[in-house]
Amino acid sequence: MxxxxxxxxxxxxxxxxxxxxxxxxxxxxxxxxxxxxxxxxxxxxxxxxxxxxxxxxxxxxxxxxxxxxxxxxxxxxxxxxxxxxxxxxxxxxxxxxxxxxxxxxxxxxxxxxxxxxxxxxxxxxxxxxxxxxxxxxxxxxxxxxxxxxxxxxxxxxxxxxxxxxxxxxxxxxxxxxxxAGAGQHTKMVNQTVIASTILGVAEGLAYGKAAGLDLDQVLEVIGGGAAGGFQLNVLGKRMAEGDFAPGFYVHHFIKDMGIAGAEAERMALDLESLTLARTLFERFAAEGGREDGTQGIYKMIAAK
The missing domain is CATH 3.40.50.720 (NAD(P)-binding Rossmann-like Domain)
Incomplete structure (x- = not known):
């Protein structure tokens, strides 16, 4: 009671x-x-x-x-x-x-x-x-x-x-x-959205760098449009500046994606973008990025 x-x-x-x-x-x-x-x-x-x-x-x-x-x-x-x-x-x-x-x-x-x-x-x-x-x-x-x-x-x-x-x-x-549990389920929605978004930011900035653009200018322009948001405006800026210190550790993000993937499987959902993001972040962690912030994935993507 x-x-x-x-x-x-x-x-x-x-x-x-x-x-x-x-x-x-x-x-x-x-x-x-x-x-x-x-x-x-x-x-x-x-x-x-x-x-x-x-x-x-x-x-x-x-x-x-x-x-x-x-x-x-x-x-x-x-x-x-x-x-x-x-x-x-x-x-x-x-x-x-x-x-x-x-x-x-x-x-x-x-x-x-x-x-x-x-x-x-x-x-x-x-x-x-x-x-x-x-x-x-x-x-x-x-x-x-x-x-x-x-x-x-x-x-x-x-x-x-x-x-x-x-x-x-x-x-x-x-x-x-x-x-009970609804808060954690909602966080899994959040992390699933972020998983694809952070990859999109990293790939977009890698594209901009390869095209010879000033990434600070790019971020200023597109950050106020439809692409704007925390992953672009905050973490994208850190990518452009080469700041990969952890605000949220890569290994914790991999943990979160694992929980989300397991819950999705239990509910018979096939979340392909989440699976791809987890695979790429696990590769990055294996290459030495485990203790970086999630924006560190940019290093691996830009290097390709």
Missing amino acids: QHGIVTVTPGTTAVGFIGLGIMGRSMAVHIQAAGYPLHVFTRTRDKAAPVLAAGATWHDDPAALAAACDVIVTMVGYPADVEAVYFGPEGAPEQGILANLKPGAVAIDMTTSSPSLAERIAEAARTRGAYALDAPVSGGDVGAQNATLAIMVGGDAAAFDAVRPLFEQMGKGIARLGP
Whole structure:
């Protein structure tokens, strides 16, 4: 039986944040800046230095953090990481978030992960008298830094309404798409669209370079037309400048495409463009691009 949902109020609601990577760090900073007491855990403590210096409380493991918090946000890497953080290491469920949730607490997984895992987490939280939402995001490092992320949420409607003030510290386009798993399914739509789009940007700029065009001028002109969008206007600019630092890692994008492909296969969909994009990104990763940002695919395409 579930209990009354926590009331989210700056100054009193303890918010835990697990995972302070490229995006998570900025997201946690925004929550802290809004006045919420912040509790943190991440595998590499150095990544927590900015929020710890600003007064955040460190915990040595997810279990201790969950026991101390009213809302827990996770932003980790892979579905296996999500499973371990929530359910604990194999044979040690007491070390996970779920075993330590307070009644009425809300756990929010903002990792891009599998819809079926989101459903399992939500059901396990329910048996504890708590709530779990899947809320993957889109917008990369820029969106995280500027608090303009698109946030796609699945799960209990009342829990979504309760924690919306926290989502509003991290993003602008915020929507509940349905029950548990719906947020992850929506993110798979997003990643499937991006998969083909980023290849189109890379191939278009490779064409422009081969034709001897000034890529900055090209981007300025076409960025205001039908081709405009984040992949062209932000990542295309990074391609033209030779900036391949990660705002979103290639290996994480390959993970996402794998989830989308598996879900599509389960639904008897044959997504050929997604399959092609995954093949090309896997080739690029094998050639040394695994830790690049997704715009790094331009290097491989232009080199041909």
